[in-house]
Amino acid sequence: MFFKDILGHTEIKDQLTQSVKDGHVGHALMFLGPEGSGALPMAIAFSGYIFCENPTDEDRCGVCTSCVQMNAWSHPDLHFSFPVVKQKKSETADKHAKNFLGLLKEDPYMTLKSWELAMGEEKKKSIISAEESQEIIRSLSLKSFKGGHKIMIVWRADKMNISAANKLLKTLEEPTQKTIVILVAVSPEDFLPTIVSRTQKVNCGKLKDSDIAHGLENQYQIDPISAKKYAHISDGNFYLARMLATHKEQPTDYLDIFTRWMRACVTSKMPDMLAVCEKIGTYTKDQQQYFLEYCLQFLHQSIVYVHLGEGAARFDDEALDFARKFAPYMEKADIEGFEKIFSDGHYMVERNINPQLLFLKMSQDMMKLFKAKS
Numbered sequence: 001m002f003f004k005d006i007l008g009h010t011e012i013k014d015q016l017t018q019s020v021k022d023g024h025v026g027h028a029l030m031f032l033g034p035e036g037s038g039a040l041p042m043a044i045a046f047s048g049y050i051f052c053e054n055p056t057d058e059d060r061c062g063v064c065t066s067c068v069q070m071n072a073w074s075h076p077d078l079h080f081s082f083p084v085v086k087q088k089k090s091e092t093a094d095k096h097a098k099n100f101l102g103l104l105k106e107d108p109y110m111t112l113k114s115w116e117l118a119m120g121e122e123k124k125k126s127i128i129s130a131e132e133s134q135e136i137i138r139s140l141s142l143k144s145f146k147g148g149h150k151i152m153i154v155w156r157a158d159k160m161n162i163s164a165a166n167k168l169l170k171t172l173e174e175p176t177q178k179t180i181v182i183l184v185a186v187s188p189e190d191f192l193p194t195i196v197s198r199t200q201k202v203n204c205g206k207l208k209d210s211d212i213a214h215g216l217e218n219q220y221q222i223d224p225i226s227a228k229k230y231a232h233i234s235d236g237n238f239y240l241a242r243m244l245a246t247h248k249e250q251p252t253d254y255l256d257i258f259t260r261w262m263r264a265c266v267t268s269k270m271p272d273m274l275a276v277c278e279k280i281g282t283y284t285k286d287q288q289q290y291f292l293e294y295c296l297q298f299l300h301q302s303i304v305y306v307h308l309g310e311g312a313a314r315f316d317d318e319a320l321d322f323a324r325k326f327a328p329y330m331e332k333a334d335i336e337g338f339e340k341i342f343s344d345g346h347y348m349v350e351r352n353i354n355p356q357l358l359f360l361k362m363s364q365d366m367m368k369l370f371k372a373k374s
């Protein structure tokens with residue numbers, strides 16, 4: 001992972017490389033950014049830049065011993081910690097390291113959900129426990145292999161429980177020499193104030209639509225018009241944009257099916273509903289899950305539409321047409337109820353439940369929500 005591999009965030013890259021050149025790298029950093037924004041790849045590229053023996057102004061050299069180790073994802077002084085679903089109390093992230101690195105190499109923009117799925121643990125919440133904090137402290141107390149810096153990237157550090165966070169406080173305050181801890185998280189609000197105050201913030205923020213479109217075109221050969229469309233819908237989340245754009249070998253457009261599905265639920269027209277469920281039944285398991293992600297995103301944007309107006313919502317022209325008609329139904333809708341239907345659906349798809357039956361059950365649940373509202 002090089003800085004050049006990371007979409008957008010030019011000012012952040014400049015700020016980070018400058019801090020290394022000036023010798024002003026903090027020992028406790030917090031990289032913030034919403035899911036799919038690239039805070040994790042940024043932390044990795046930054047670590048590589050710090051390790052590099054011969055960096056340029058903009059990036060690591062790629063050929064020194066440290067860079068060769070970074071290229072192979074095997075730098076001995078770069079450590080990762082991350083949330084896991086534990087089978088045993090004593091278990092730490094170490095047990096899942098191979099799986100984690102495998103997913104990371106494939107997809108540096110991975111989300112917590114995609115990681116939980118990779119662990120086969122979508123239903124249980126993953127956490128960073130006190131035992132994991134202890135492990136972080138232990139690995140940072142060891143001497144660095146190469147005599148330079150030791151860096152610990154704690155991905156989704158916001159998933160630390162209170163005792164884990166308390167254990168880590170001292171390390172953040174009085175780190176051992178040449179030690180850098182990078183906490184990667186979505187928002188500082190998820191931390192104890194004592195943790196937030198001990199770290200230097202690097203705010204990656206949402207990705208711009210143009211950066212996402214650029215990434216889709218260059219890395220995934222998506223045509224410019226579609227790239228723009230997916231960038232817009234995904235609202236700064238490259239993971240989602242890529243997922244929608246690269247799984248487009250759909251027999252039918254998601255929007256078309258979603259529109260027909262919602263119409264059938266609002267009007268309680270059983271034959272239409274059955275037709276939609278039959279159509280979804282022909283999707284592969286992956287396609288069903290991407291479709292549900294799409295539905296959830298549409299729902300969220302509909303809420304934006306209702307509360308902040310048409311200009312604030314992220315719909316393309318085709319979707320906007322339906323969003324206008326759909327908005328009145330979302331005005332006082334039970335959002336949590338809808339979210340639960342979609343996320344439970346996601347889980348059931350993972351468990352190979354018959355899709356036609358599953359989507360029919362979801363339709364009935366949604367019908368109830370629409371009825372309750374009217």
Ligand SMILES: [Zn+2]
Nearest residue numbers: 052061064067
């Ligand atoms: Zn190098």
